[in-house]
Amino acid sequence: MLIHIDGIFVDVVREASYKNVLTVRAASAKDLAMFAASTCAEIVEVPDPYYPHIIHIDEYVIPIKLNYPLHSEIEVVERLTPVPACFVYEYAYEEEDGSITGEYGYCYPGEVEGTAEYLMSQERQPISEPVFLPMFRFPGELLGAPVNFPAGEFEAKGYEDDEEEESE
Numbered sequence: 235m236l237i238h239i240d241g242i243f244v245d246v247v248r249e250a251s252y253k254n255v256l257t258v259r260a261a262s263a264k265d266l267a268m269f270a271a272s273t274c275a276e277i278v279e280v281p282d283p284y285y286p287h288i289i290h291i292d293e294y295v296i297p298i299k300l301n302y303p304l305h306s307e308i309e310v311v312e313r314l315t316p317v318p319a320c321f322v323y324e325y326a327y328e329e330e331d332g333s334i335t336g337e338y339g340y341c342y343p344g345e346v347e348g349t350a351e352y353l354m355s356q357e358r359q360p361i362s363e364p365v366f367l368p369m370f371r372f373p374g375e376l377l378g379a380p381v382n383f384p385a386g387e388f389e390a391k392g393y394e395d396d397e398e399e400e401s402e
Contacts, residue, residue, distance in 0.1 A: 235307055244266070245260070252290065252368060255293060261285060266288075276370070277289045278315060318369055321340065322366075324337070324367065325360035325362070341366075346366050
């Protein structure tokens, strides 16, 4: 489905292998910036002459408003992207004070079903079923690499900080 937004055209389709996920394609990565702000997924490049840049988004948090009849007109294609290396999953739950907290995590392709079942069986269940967005490289968090937070945004204590306090 070709959509015109703020002077750019994007094509929105569904890849059959991804549940509750929309695939947004564009001529340039810059054209996908508004979508990148609403997802944990990454922009990937594919060999397509018209739409070489793709991002995957949760169909329920799409940053443009599609009325319901248009949702049913979105084309379903077999596959536009390679087989994912892993998935990032997004979900939200309601706190005791009524506020909503969003969370995310990573899993390998063979763990999607088990991860969804685990999350839905917890005492604090997600508001809706988690959405699994494909990723085509392994993020540092999944590989156990240290997470680098932007300077000044978080005051995070690492394992080394705890050891220093104990030795004082």
